Amino acid sequence: MAVAGPVRVRLAPSPTGTLHIGTARTAVFNWLFARRHGGQFLLRIEDTDRERSKDEYTANILDGLQWLGLQWDGEPVIQSARIAEHRLAIAQLLASGNAYRCYATEAELTAMREQQAARNLPPRYDNRHRHLSPEQEQAFIAEGREATVRFRINDDTTIIWNDLVRGEMRWSGADLGGDMVIARRAPADRIGDPLYNLVVVVDDAAMAISHVIRGEDHIANTAKQLLLYQALGSPAPLFAHTPLILNQEGRKLSKRDGVTSVSDFRRMGYVAEALANYMTLLGWSPPEGMEERFSLAEAATVFDFDRVNRAGARFDWDKLDWLNAQVLHGLNPEALRQQLLPLWKAEGWAIGGAAADSTWQLDLCALLAPSLTRLSDGVDQAAPFFRRPELDQAAREQLDAPGATAALAALSQGLPEGPLEADAAKALLETAATAAGVKKGVVMKSARAALLGSLQGPDLLTTLTLLHRLGEAGPRLAGVTG
């Protein structure tokens, strides 16, 4: 797709909650499009809902974007700091006759909606104060009524735009709910708090946004916003509406689905690269010949709206797990250690002696890496290296099996004073089997049970050498438990 002029896109999150996966996916598409076209990816914090906006949510959003590798350009724009501009635009719309004051009370509007409902009509404002005479306005003011400001939306207007994802879009003015409130109720000599559709248009115009890329739940807003651009005499950006993220039942992913914020995924042990990769696939398909596993930088070389689907994108945990495993398996031991060490520390494990040594930690990471799906597996599987494990049922049975005691005794007697290399450990298993008069399999299973408390776990020889370096192999083989 050819793009004319400089690309300037934005993410406009409201800090009324933590960074939601849908917002993060919108961020990914904006970032990819900006990078593809050498453009700017801007950030605007839409904090005009002062009661629900919180600084901690802004911090969570910025932190989540940075963690995902979605660095924005320049300083974030803080919407609440621009309220004077928003009011100016409303004043302009009032002066040009595109907007007017509506004195209808909440009670009147509720009664109007009830009547509509009784007649099975969709709720809409009936434009009742569109043509008040100055005398009627004075009478309302004299009554002490406050006023909202409404923007005129003519029923017979048709709004058409060429959506970069969905193609030609048409909306009839009649389907937009009547004249739209753009400023909250306030005394009639003032302009109340400006509302979403108005502020977004004023800010997008001021930031010279070239493309608005956001979820398809904003399509009706786009129709209204295009009318506002026209009335304000500002050139409108192009629009791309991305498909919704659906849960496994095919319904819009919502808070009820539990895990919805980027920090939840992070806490569950997903790594940024895998989550960013997965979110890119939520609604976009890579071109023929490109693997599904890619970095954001790789996707940015080919990203285009032509390959964004119109249908909702169903969340697929198996694919996310698969991608996460791919990323973890591909990490070098040092990179994995950087990720795991803070988690190990957070468990409150005493990481002392040889376990504090980075080469020992790197060897442990190399041992665990191939079996990890989530980082949390790297905590569960590392646990027996930091604390003596409780024996599970199968391990207990193994230790009671014939030959186990003899095998472990032979093994622990054969442990050297000094370091135990992998080759020597292998030879030790053989000699222990011979000395105890049991099969090698019995030695191995018994050793596993005594060292890890379970018959499952990583490579036994490496486990043995790592625990020996901690001085832990001997006591565990001798049956010393936590």
Ligand code: GLU
């Ligand atoms: N603050 C709006 C939201 O979070 C922004 C929507 C838009 O991108 O215009 O839904």
